[in-house]
Amino acid sequence: MGNKAICLNCKKSFNISSKNSDVLNFKCPECGNETIAVTHRFRPPKVAEKRKWEVVKFLIENGFSYQHISIYEPDRHGILRFIAYAQYPENMIDAIEFVGEYKN
Template identity: 45%
Template structure:
């Protein structure tokens, strides 16, 4: 399973090979805007480029330490759904932030 390089400024992502060491050999800056690229796991599903509200949620979650890893909630006996709107994202971070 690979990873994704994501530019929050341009709202684009590209797949990275299975070998995480290629992260070191790739540029860590966006070729379009020169912003720093973020490394996220394969399970990250980027919103559509024009869906600004969902990208704002992605950025908020990332800035608050969520890296799109599974979170298991013992009370629910299941994995937690990743929020898609800002209200749910704030509640999510308040509840699951380590």
């Protein structure tokens, strides 16, 4: 699981050493709030990019922690083939669609 922790309050992400088993209880070093564990794939927006952070919060609240989401499509024989990993959205319109599509 994740080796980054993000603080939605400070809009910052922190790298967590994989040796630190306490990643789920990691408190923000700046404000002391609970942080949220996400995978190393998460690329934090800049602090000033408030809209992108709203998208991050929305995705996390819907159970996405920047894990890989595989996309499969049937080939001409009707057999599902791996196509790509889903790209995580950066704006709210795409995020709503993304959650609707991948939540299950």
